[in-house]
């Protein structure tokens with residue numbers, strides 16, 4: 001993978017900033033001469049702790065990998081102390097964050113693992129320095145500097161790799177969006193023609209014809225396809241909102257009326273409570289956005305249940321919450337819920353929530369989906385006043 005890691009110049013600058021000098025390198029070389037024999041035990045203890053925690057253990061499933069890593073860590077520790085802390089050292093350090101991203105290791109574990117190594121080495125310094133206070137203080141300072149530098153390098157390349165990944169994903173999705181728009185555009189007109197022709201054929205059938213339900217079914221499917229195409233075009237070619245003062249309660253009430261027309265949602269009860277603020281918004285964009293959120297809530301409850309909508313002022317924003325009493329969302333789905341084309345429903349395009357998010361954000365707002373411990377799903381939409 002080609003990432004743009006922290007530059008070598010920045011590494012030198014960082015060393016300078018931390019105040020890492022020749023005397024620190026000497027102090028670390030002395031420390032290495034004293035702890036060289038203890039390194040395998042420190043590494044064993046390091047992995048003992050890693051294997052005790054579920055979060056880190058699940059990354060290391062293969063015992064052969066653990067053994068390989070122990071070797072890697074022994075080399076890392078010896079090199080950290082021996083130096084030279086030069087360009088080649090920097091290159092090797094840059095890889096660590098990248099590898100950790102690849103194996104899915106959360107950053108926080110690196111910091112706590114480093115604290116563990118730090119404690120071992122500090123204890124060794126105190127023990128080995130004996131009564132030599134100057135030696136002890138100097139070596140402790142050198143150790144603090146080098147481990148901070150290591151963390152800065154690991155965190156830096158980690159961050160760059162994550163950023164690179166997110167950019168690559170965005171570029172891929174943008175291309176996918178463009179393709180989807182082309183296909184949708186090509187399909188839209190012929191589909192309208194087919195719909196019209198079927199309607200004409202239907203109108204010629206006698207009212208008692210057994211083919212009438214078939215015609216109705218075809219028209220229903222065409223309507224569904226049209227919905228999918230609208231979603232694709234809306235997602236791939238968004239338009240900026242035309243802001244005008246609108247009653248948020250009015251928008252929500254209209255949306256509830258729209259939802260009631262969906263036969264699948266007929267048994268969904270919806271209540272609106274709270275304030276009736278006027279906000280700068282584009283009602284024509286907000287209605288499909290809230291409709292999507294309500295449809296999701298209704299579908300999550302199998303069409304039967306209650307959704308409570310509440311409107312309240314929250315500082316300089318208006319908060320709209322939509323709470324359903326459905327089964328909630330599993331964490332792995334919740335984490336990806338706003339990703340375009342991600343859908344757990346066999347019917348959905350996976351664009352409803354990404355469109356809703358983009359609509360809210362284009363209004364300068366924010367959207368969140370949570371699953372409170374009490375059950376159900378809570379969608380929070382914040383819009384500027």
Ligand code: HEM
Pocket residue numbers: 050056057059060065068069072073076092095096099100103105109110111113114117
């Ligand atoms: C002080 C903290 C840590 C340091 C200094 C460190 C260092 C390293 C180094 C030097 C590598 C090899 C990179 C390369 O291939 O060039 C590596 C890889 C790896 N590290 Fe860490 N690590 C730390 C914490 C952790 C923790 C807490 C875990 C938790 C499981 C972990 C899991 C891994 C894994 C799975 C690999 C990939 C190994 C492979 O399959 O080749 N590391 N780490």
